[in-house]
Amino acid sequence: MTNLTNADKSVLKGANEALAHTRGEKIGRAHFVITADIDVKAIRERTGLTQERFAETYGISLSTLKNWESGRREPEGSAKAYLLVINQRPNVVRKALTTAIAA
Numbered sequence: 001m002t003n004l005t006n007a008d009k010s011v012l013k014g015a016n017e018a019l020a021h022t023r024g025e026k027i028g029r030a031h032f033v034i035t036a037d038i039d040v041k042a043i044r045e046r047t048g049l050t051q052e053r054f055a056e057t058y059g060i061s062l063s064t065l066k067n068w069e070s071g072r073r074e075p076e077g078s079a080k081a082y083l084l085v086i087n088q089r090p091n092v093v094r095k096a097l098t099t100a101i102a103a
Contacts (some may be wrong), residue, residue: 012096018082040068
């Protein structure tokens, strides 16, 4: 992880927290609440990835992604934050995750 910038490390930390949240792990107390509605399908479609590839690339359960996209469930907490980061910087998140896995 020595080649990561501070921004990369920050994104990776947020990604790890979001992944922990999607697994139902308690990761601490949120300092703010994201109230914006998240269009998960639109975020995924902007990446050009299928549901399967998006879930695999960003470490999200495929069933969770399908539930979000269908409206049966909504992302909460750090998962919502993670999706917002993916929406803004999908390649940075992908790079950070790839680097973390390879380390």
